[in-house]
Amino acid sequence: MIEIENLQKSFGSLQVLKNISFSVSKNEVVAVIGPSGSGKSTMLRSLIYLEQVDGGTIKIDGDYLVKEGTYSNNQTIKRVTSKMGMVFQHFNLFPHLTVKQNLELAPRVTKKIPKDEISKHTERLLEKVGLLDKMDVYPGNLSGGQKQRVAIARALMLQPDILLFDEPTSALDPELTGEVLKVIQELAEESMTMIVVTHEMEFAKRVADRIIFMDEGKIVETGDPISVLENPQKERTKRFLSGIEK
Amino acid sequence: MSFDYILTVLKPMLEGAQITILLFLLVIVTSIPLGFLVTLLVRSRLKIISYLAQTYIYLMRGTPLLLQLLFFVFGLPLIPFVGEYLILDRFVAAALAFILNYAAYFAEIFRGGLISIDKGQYEAAQVLGLNKFQTTVRVILPQMIRTVLPPVANESITLVKDTALLYAVAVPELLHFAQTAVNRDFTIMPFFFAAIIYLLMTLVLTLLFKYLEKKFSYE
Ligand SMILES: Nc1ncnc2c1ncn2[C@@H]1O[C@H](COP(=O)(O)OP(=O)(O)OP(=O)(O)O)[C@@H](O)[C@H]1O
Numbered sequence: 001m002i003e004i005e006n007l008q009k010s011f012g013s014l015q016v017l018k019n020i021s022f023s024v025s026k027n028e029v030v031a032v033i034g035p036s037g038s039g040k041s042t043m044l045r046s047l048i049y050l051e052q053v054d055g056g057t058i059k060i061d062g063d064y065l066v067k068e069g070t071y072s073n074n075q076t077i078k079r080v081t082s083k084m085g086m087v088f089q090h091f092n093l094f095p096h097l098t099v100k101q102n103l104e105l106a107p108r109v110t111k112k113i114p115k116d117e118i119s120k121h122t123e124r125l126l127e128k129v130g131l132l133d134k135m136d137v138y139p140g141n142l143s144g145g146q147k148q149r150v151a152i153a154r155a156l157m158l159q160p161d162i163l164l165f166d167e168p169t170s171a172l173d174p175e176l177t178g179e180v181l182k183v184i185q186e187l188a189e190e191s192m193t194m195i196v197v198t199h200e201m202e203f204a205k206r207v208a209d210r211i212i213f214m215d216e217g218k219i220v221e222t223g224d225p226i227s228v229l230e231n232p233q234k235e236r237t238k239r240f241l242s243g244i245e246k
Numbered sequence: 247m248s249f250d251y252i253l254t255v256l257k258p259m260l261e262g263a264q265i266t267i268l269l270f271l272l273v274i275v276t277s278i279p280l281g282f283l284v285t286l287l288v289r290s291r292l293k294i295i296s297y298l299a300q301t302y303i304y305l306m307r308g309t310p311l312l313l314q315l316l317f318f319v320f321g322l323p324l325i326p327f328v329g330e331y332l333i334l335d336r337f338v339a340a341a342l343a344f345i346l347n348y349a350a351y352f353a354e355i356f357r358g359g360l361i362s363i364d365k366g367q368y369e370a371a372q373v374l375g376l377n378k379f380q381t382t383v384r385v386i387l388p389q390m391i392r393t394v395l396p397p398v399a400n401e402s403i404t405l406v407k408d409t410a411l412l413y414a415v416a417v418p419e420l421l422h423f424a425q426t427a428v429n430r431d432f433t434i435m436p437f438f439f440a441a442i443i444y445l446l447m448t449l450v451l452t453l454l455f456k457y458l459e460k461k462f463s464y465e
């Protein structure tokens with residue numbers, strides 16, 4: 001479903017992605033872990049064209065976003081990126097719109113869903129994230145956990161095949177992370193294909209099919225959660241994990 | 247002081263106030279969109295366009311409005327060769343100066359409003375498939391309007407009072423008629439009337455912007 005080869009990306013003289021290659025199959029949940037500055041966000045953002053890579057290939061569901069450093073035409077880029085949804089660390093809800101309007105803005109203006117079905121989708125998704133009663137509330141009046149659940153519902157409105165999460169719980173108070181992780185876990189159980197950048201090791205172990213450990217722009221180790229998290233092979237992984245558990 | 251006297255003084259002043267209000271409305275409805283256009287030019291990716299727009303703002307904000315007024319009303323016709331084609335109606339020339347001056351101030355206000363919008367808003371709009379135009383109209387502008395309303399209100403109230411500069415280029419407006427009456431009748435009352443009329447105008451504006459701020463608030 002996602003095939004990535006030799007991704008390279010620099011910010012000025014700083015090489016942030018150094019030949020990243022991996023693939024994700026349909027219905028797979030991949031958790032990306034690694035120290036701060038290792039390039040996790042940059043990698044994720046490159047997939048959905050929020051960053052442009054300098055080299056490498058990104059192929060989503062048979063379509064190239066970029067092939068050996070050359071980007072496809074705008075139409076293809078639009079088609080490829082529309083297969084994905086993204087959830088940000090800081091939610092990025094639209095503060096001037098109510099919860100319902102936040103969900104419905106994109107389907108209305110992009111006309112991806114028939115008009116008369118939009119509010120049905122809204123209700124179904126808000127119910128799914130447990131916020132049906134917050135429909136007409138502005139984001140400013142929601143807790144962090146509620147905001148992130150709205151953001152997930154908003155990303156689901158366009159019925160993406162793949163969801164990308166960049167540290168969805170890092171901006172939340174510890175007692176609010178559970179409600180968000182629960183929603184992501186439910187999506188995993190419904191076989192949504194997901195890449196989740198996270199610092200929540202327990203969650204990664206429970207929900208991910210595979211772990212990717214990144215450091216300094218490279219994938220250091222990858223494998224199923226038990227082997228990577230409980231029995232890491234590489235020194236760097238061990239050091240990172242022992243640091244986190246303290 | 248008789249009621250009749252008040253009426254005879256007020257009548258020309260109210261006619262002058264019409265010029266004041268006409269200028270105000272003309273400047274507001276043209277300089278706000280023009281200012282927004284200048285903001286977009288400043289943000290243009292073409293360096294030369296951005297520099298030109300910035301120079302324009304610098305000139306307009308860096309010199310006195312009074313000087314600009316005098317330039318447009320009395321200076322333009324003196325330019326060699328083309329001057330004779332630039333003899334405009336004094337009110338029109340003055341309005342032009344006001345519009346260009348206020349557009350520069352509004353452009354700076356709007357630029358500040360745009361800067362204050364989080365980068366994440368653009369990113370969220372992009373990953374949701376909105377194009378540039380949809381993002382601007384549906385996501386950015388509504389948020390920008392809210393942040394710029396207070397400074398725009400401020401500028402508008404300043405404009406009401408700046409209209410009195412028409413006095414300097416001999417376009418008869420509210421203050422002109424007040425001054426005439428003061429000189430003629432040797433009483434200070436017309437100045438008080440003028441003050442009250444200005445205060446009424448700014449009161450209307452204050453209330454209008456209060457209403458708009460409420461309308462554009464969220465939470
Ligand atoms: N727009 C940018 N301009 C310049 N440098 C950047 C930019 N974005 C990221 N970087 C740098 O690239 C490196 C990788 O950043 P990235 O955000 O991908 O790391 P990360 O693994 O997501 O870290 P964290 O866990 O802190 O979120 C960092 O050194 C960062 O400072």
Ligand SMILES: [Mg+2]
Pocket residue numbers: 040041042166167
């Ligand atoms: Mg990051």
